[in-house]
Amino acid sequence: MNGLAYLTIGLGLILTGCSDKEDEETTEAPDVYQKIYGASDVYVQGDYVYIKSNGLPDHKSVYYEGTQWASTKYQAYNGTNTNFHQNPNVIGDMSYTFKIPLSPSVDANHESTPLGPIGVALNGVPFFNQYAAGNAALTDEINSFDTYYGHPTGGSQYHYHIEPTYLTETIGNDELLGFLLDGFPVYGSMENGTELTSDDLDAYHGHTDATTDYPDGIYHYHITSDDPYINGAGFYGSAGTLTQ
Ligand SMILES: [Zn+2]
Ligand SMILES: [Zn+2]
Incomplete structure (x- = not known):
């Protein structure tokens, strides 16, 4: 091997050793974001928290049928919806980066x-909003939700429009369940021993109160069992961005 070849290999190693993140310093995300156990990476850069995920549900689903994960993750529908009909889509491996504000703030434009x-x-x-394609009501889509109330799009993006029951069963329906893109946290339907409905919440489907994770109080969304489920009339705060 000649000197140039060594030089080329050495340069390649240096380049691949470099971070592909921007110049801004990357720091560890606060504890509350470490609760996003399905993320492949969570870190803070500048004023944002970056959450990377492949979007694959950690629970079983009828929509793993015929996929590379079927042997361990496929499960026939065994929910309670007698009108259940499987949509033609399957779950796929995604490459999401959710970039959400580290210090969420209200946006009057909502x-x-x-x-x-x-x-x-x-x-x-990912969480999706209360609409199907074309901003139609979820009425028909609901019948294709799997046992844990999720389903995939034609682009194989598995998602929840309503309560993610696997999480509320394993973590609790009075606990943190995730974050919306505006950085405000999302909780289950129970609070202080009471089940909340949309009537208890504002137009954006949340309110400001102390939570276990934010003892000083913070605006937060609640996922209720009634429409609009997760979010109402738009983001409460200034939304971050998603790359996929
Ligand atoms: Zn959907
Ligand atoms: Zn609350």
Whole structure:
């Protein structure tokens, strides 16, 4: 091997050894974000928390049928919806980076939530809003929700429009369940021993109160069993961004 070849290999090693993150310093995310156990990486850079996820649910689903994960993750539908019908889609491996404000703040414009991911659950699966394609009601889509109330899009993005029951069963329905893109946390339907409904919440589907994770109080969303489930009339705060 000649000197040039050594030089080329050495340069390659140096380049691949460099971080692909921007110049800004990367620091460890506060504890509350470490609860996002489905993330492949969570870190703070500048004023944002970056949450990376492949979006694959950690629970079983009928929508793992025929995928590379089927042998361990496929499970026939065994929920209670007698109108259940499987949609033609399957779960796929995604490459999400949710970039959410580290210090969320209210935005008087209350930007509408988009179709597609509007936030991330603790298992790395995205939350979607209360609408189907074309901003239609979820009425028909609900019948294709699997045992744990999720389903995939035609692009294989598995997601939750309503309560992620695997999380509320394993973590608790009075606990932190995720974050929306505006950085405000999302909790289950129970608070201080009471089940909340949309009537207990503001137009954006939240309120300000102390929580276990934020004893000094913070605006937070609650996932209720009634429509609009997770979010109401748009983001409470200034939304971050998603790359996928
Ligand atoms: Zn959907
Ligand atoms: Zn609350």
